Amino acid sequence: MLEKISAVKHLSDADEVLQNYIFRNLETIFTLSAREIAAQIPCSPSTVTRFVRKCGFDSYHDFQRYVKNEVSKVAGQGMTDTISLEGIFVNQVFAENVLEQVEMVSELLQQSSFIYCVGMGSSGVMANYAARKFNTIGYKAMHSNEPYAPFLSTQMKEGDSVIIIFSTSGETAEIIELVRLLKSTSKHIISITNTHDNTLAKLSTINIPYYIENQRLPYNFDLSSQIPTVALIEYLVAFCFNKK
Known part of the structure; x- marks a missing residue:
């Protein structure tokens, strides 16, 4: 050693x-x-x-x-905070209080019985990745890239479930409609969006924004980088693991 x-x-x-x-x-x-x-x-x-x-x-x-x-x-822990947000992204991509936000999200997740990760398009890929990582460290999690998936109307009845929603723009119509529906059930909604000034961020219990340039092609194809989202998922998962 x-x-x-x-x-x-x-x-x-x-x-x-x-x-x-x-x-x-x-x-x-x-x-x-x-x-x-x-x-x-x-x-x-x-x-x-x-x-x-x-x-x-x-x-x-x-x-x-x-x-x-x-x-x-x-x-015997075998896992550490391998992504150092404070050394890589703070004051460059994330807000100054991102570590405080991560800690608040971690507390909600530790108290939850289930984690639902939702997104569409490339954000749906991030939702899949997040759910996989949470399952790996012992949390119960599932993902969906279909905001109207059946599980949202059945298992969502669990009172202490937490929703993590990934959306680059924070303005996707289907996602906004879903969040407004979930708000009526008093669910904790965590959103990860590019900038904090969007509808989804304002509807969320906690919003963790990042700040990079949007890169959209004609016909609404999105080439915006998901690197900040991946880094945030990695850090949040490591943080939750070490708190267990």
Whole structure:
């Protein structure tokens, strides 16, 4: 375990102290900043970052992720937040509060008896992918790319079910009609849309928007990227798994 850290040679006295501190605090070390570790040693934050580079990491964040992954393997968790939204997308594609939104959605999903993932077209593919991932980590989930599928009128009677709706525009007529129907049953509706200024977002319990350029061809063919949606699904699933 932690071969990249234990295999470093030609350590200075300060490096040896840091190495020992890391191995004595494996459960918390990846939650601490370089400045916080330096204060515990004590040493300068630059000493910590230099040691991290000696271990072969490009950044302190890579070091934290490596340690977290290694500790998770030993603990038998086997899954970590492999998509780092805060490092990749925040302030670029997602809103600043996206991590808070993910946590709120996670709490709703943990309390639910069933998760319904709905979308049409390319968003329907995302709904399928999300349901598959949730089933993999032990949640009961199903998907539909037909907003009027029979299950919506039968199993939707479960009071603690949650609906996750994927829609790039947030204005698809069939989806809006479905959501208005579901609103009358007091269901929790989570929507994932491109921008927050659309009808679906306003009708949702929680909306997680992303912000990329729409790419639509004649006859309404949609080539808009689904990469932000995939990243969000991956992060949400990992977050839910680690909270179970």
